[in-house]
Amino acid sequence: DTAVSQTPKYLVTQMGNDKSIKCEQNLGHDTMYWYKQDSKKFLKIMFSYNNKELIINETVPNRFSPKSPDKAHLNLHINSLELGDSAVYFCASSQGPVETQYFGPGTRLLVL
């Protein structure tokens, strides 16, 4: 009964490939997020969706495309992967944009 789940947990791929990360929450929350955490643990918000609508899109390359098929899911598709995309990607959810956020376990992406 994991609250926020992500798949896959690890992703190793070659430069130039396209990959997707999936996220699901069973908390009934209205808002979902994608964050990128670099090797120094700095956490940067990428996207935020509220009721399936995009509300935050922080200067992220357009190779990154989020998709929210319903309120419980927020997926992240990445085209033409680059070395600099290597990081840990976290999904999170909350009832509202400034409420307590619940994080998934992370997806460790390594681009070779």
Place this chain on the structure above:
Amino acid sequence: GNSVTQMEGPVTLSEEAFLTINCTYTATGYPSLFWYVQYPGEGLQLLLKATKADDKGSNKGFEATYRKETTSFHLEKGSVQVSDSAVYFCAPGIQGAQKLVFGQGTRLTINP
């Protein structure tokens, strides 16, 4: 603009020492304030929060008080344990920006 400044790490202490991790923020209005903790290999999880001035959040022996006059939310614990070794993030919830603004994280290591 909205920003948060956390005490730079890494911080290394001996077991049973007193801990303070400083956090100050810049924001319009009175944001909710959060401390998150990230244990090795895991996602972030809420440690404590405070939603209005002079509120004290507490959990697992940690405390932080919402200080409006100094725009601070310093994290304290009277006697740390080895199991407290983790990265700690301060995050004000900025209503206008519809997001939490995470600090850069403070890595804490407790030696037995």
